[in-house]
Amino acid sequence: MRSVRERRSKESGVRGNSVVKFVATKERVVMCQNRFLRRALLLSLALGLLAGLGTPSARAADQLDGDRIATNDGDLIIHPINHATLVIGWKDKVIYVDPVGGEKRFDGLPKPNLILITDIHGDHLNAETLEAVTGPKASIVAPSAVAEKLPEKLRQQTSVLANGESKSVSGVTVEAVPMYNLTADRLKYHNKGRGNGYVVVLGGKRVYLSGDTEDIPEMRALKNIDVAFVCMNLPYTMTEEQAASAVRESKPKIVYPYHYRGSDLEKFKKLVGADSGVEVRLRDWYK
Numbered sequence: 075m076r077s078v079r080e081r082r083s084k085e086s087g088v089r090g091n092s093v094v095k096f097v098a099t100k101e102r103v104v105m106c107q108n109r110f111l112r113r114a115l116l117l118s119l120a121l122g123l124l125a126g127l128g129t130p131s132a133r134a135a136d137q138l139d140g141d142r143i144a145t146n147d148g149d150l151i152i153h154p155i156n157h158a159t160l161v162i163g164w165k166d167k168v169i170y171v172d173p174v175g176g177e178k179r180f181d182g183l184p185k186p187n188l189i190l191i192t193d194i195h196g197d198h199l200n201a202e203t204l205e206a207v208t209g210p211k212a213s214i215v216a217p218s219a220v221a222e223k224l225p226e227k228l229r230q231q232t233s234v235l236a237n238g239e240s241k242s243v244s245g246v247t248v249e250a251v252p253m254y255n256l257t258a259d260r261l262k263y264h265n266k267g268r269g270n271g272y273v274v275v276l277g278g279k280r281v282y283l284s285g286d287t288e289d290i291p292e293m294r295a296l297k298n299i300d301v302a303f304v305c306m307n308l309p310y311t312m313t314e315e316q317a318a319s320a321v322r323e324s325k326p327k328i329v330y331p332y333h334y335r336g337s338d339l340e341k342f343k344k345l346v347g348a349d350s351g352v353e354v355r356l357r358d359w360y361k
Contacts, residue, residue, distance in 0.1 A: 136163075137163075137183070137184045138151045138153045138161060138163040138168075138183065138184065139151075139153065140152045140153035140154065140161075141355065141357075143279065143300075143301060143328065145164065145276065145277025145278055145279045146277055146278040147165070147277045147278070148164060148165050148277055149164070150162065150163070150164050150276055150277060150279055150281070150301070151163035151164065152301075152330070153183075154330075154332070154357050154358070154359045155173075155175070155179060155180075155359075156175060156179065156359055156360065156361075157197055157332070157333055157335060157359055157360070158171070158172045158174075158192070158197050158198055158285075158286075158305070158332060158333040159171060159172050159173055159174055159175065159179075160172075160303070160332065160359075161183060161186075162274075162276070162281065163184070164276040164277055165277070166187070167187050167188065167244070167245065167246060167276065168183075168184045168185065168186045168187055168188075169186060169187070169188045169189070169190060169246070169274065170186040170188075170189045170190070170207060171189075171190050171192075171283055171303075172190070172191055172192055172197070172198040172199070173186075173189060173200075173203050173204060173207050174196065174197060174198065174199065174200040174203050175200070175203060176200075176202070176203055176206070177203060177206035177207060179203075180206075180207050185207070185209045185212065186207065186208070186209070186212050187211075187212060187213065187244040187245070187246075188212065188213050188214075188215065188243060188244040188246055188248075189204070189207075189208060189212060189213070189214045189215070190214075190215050190216075190248070190272050190274075190283065191204075191214065191215070191216040191217075191220045192217075192220075192253065192269050192270055192271065192272070192283070192285035192286065193217070193219075193220065193253070193264065193268065193269035193270075193285060193286055194219050194220055194223060194268070194269070195286070197333075198269075198285075198286070199220055199223065201223065201224060201225060201228070204224070204228060205225065205227075205228065208228060208231065212231065212244075213231060213232075213233060213243045213244045214228060214231050214232040214233070215232070215233050215235055215241075215243055215248050215250075215270075215272070216232055216233075216234060216235075216270070217234065217235065217236065217237075217250070217268065217269055217270045218234050218236065219268045219269070220269075221234050235248065235250035235270060236250060236267070236270075237250055237251060237252045237266075237267055237270065238250065238251070238252075246274055246275070246276065247274065247275040248272055248273075248274050249272065249273040249274075250270040250271070250272060251270065251271040251272065251273055251282075251292055251293075251296075252266060252267070252270075252271065252287070252290060252292045252293075253269045253270060253271040253284060253285035253286055253287035253290070254266035254267070254268075254269070254287060254288070254290060255287070255288050255311075256288045256289070256290060257288060259309070260288070260309055260310070260311075263286070263309070263310050263311075264286050264287065264310075264311075269285050269286060270285060271283055271284050271285040271287060271293070272285070273296070273299070279300040279301060280298055280299050280300050280301075281299075281300065281301045281302075281303075282296060282299045282301070282302040282303065282304075282326065283303045284302070284303060284304045284305050284333075285305070286305055286310060286311050286333065287305065287311060287312070288311060288312040288316055289312055289316040289317065289319055289320035293320050293324060294320050294323045294324055295324070296324040296326075297324075299324060299325075299326035299327070300326065300327045300328065301326065301327070301328045301329075301330070302321065302324070302326035302328070302329045302330070303329075303330050303331075303332045304317050304320070304321060304329055304330070304331055304332070305317070305331075305332060305333035305334065306331060306333070306334050306337045306342065307333060307334055307335050307336050307337050308336065308337075311333065313337075314337055314338055314341045314342040314345060315345060317331065317342055318342050318345030318346045318347075319345075321346050321350070321352055322346060322347070322350045322352070325350065325351060325352060326352060327352070327353065328352070328353045328355060329346070329352055329353070329354055329355070330355050330357060331354075331356065332359055333359075334359070335360065339356045340356075342354070343356060
């Protein structure tokens with residue numbers, strides 16, 4: 075009897091030890107799994123932060139407020155800044171146009187994929203502002219007269235386009251179009267070939283940025299423009315009459331007057347006229 079009890083006691087002890095070892099092993103496995111998951115999570119967060127440095131988020135345009143214009147794939151967002159400066163957003167694309175005025179003016183805005191510069195004048199080009207807002211992966215499009223004035227680092231990020239040339243830059247089709255003065259006493263401000271207006275295509279919408287120009291034949295000949303940004307102010311560009319006449323001829327679906335300091339926007343709107351089929355959108359570019 076004593077040997078049976080001893081044997082059962084030993085067997086019970088062995089089973090007890092096995093259970094303890096099994097539980098301990100299971101706890102170690104769980105702890106290892108938890109450590110692995112924590113490390114994987116931290117690595118994922120770190121990679122996400124690194125990927126976001128200096129580049130727009132996947133839906134950077136959603137961080138913009140402003141007018142929304144439906145395209146065949148998401149909304150085009152128009153965000154006026156000041157005078158000739160604006161931001162255009164579409165999906166993951168963020169385009170700065172003539173960023174000037176210092177870095178603070180762009181606080182809270184998503185970083186650009188693409189920057190368009192039209193001319194060498196200070197209300198279109200400021201190297202200090204450009205250096206502050208241009209991330210390492212951003213691309214710049216500019217005429218050669220602008221590129222020549224850029225610091226070397228920014229020149230390396232710049233695609234130079236002449237009037238009539240087009241190129242896909244940062245996934246956006248950009249066409250450079252002429253901008254210049256016609257009137258004799260204004261020829262000194264913008265000579266033909268120095269600066270660029272632009273037509274960009276986003277979500278199937280053709281967007282025209284006039285730059286500093288008068289109502290030149292190339293502007294009047296534009297076709298199938300969905301959204302146009304048209305300048306006017308004297309003595310540097312054109313009158314309300316010139317701008318309205320060119321808009322009536324080129325017939326964009328929507329026109330935004332910009333670069334209009336000192337101009338009469340209501341007069342411009344009346345001259346474009348309801349019978350033109352063009353929607354005139356007046357926004358405050360001088361807040």
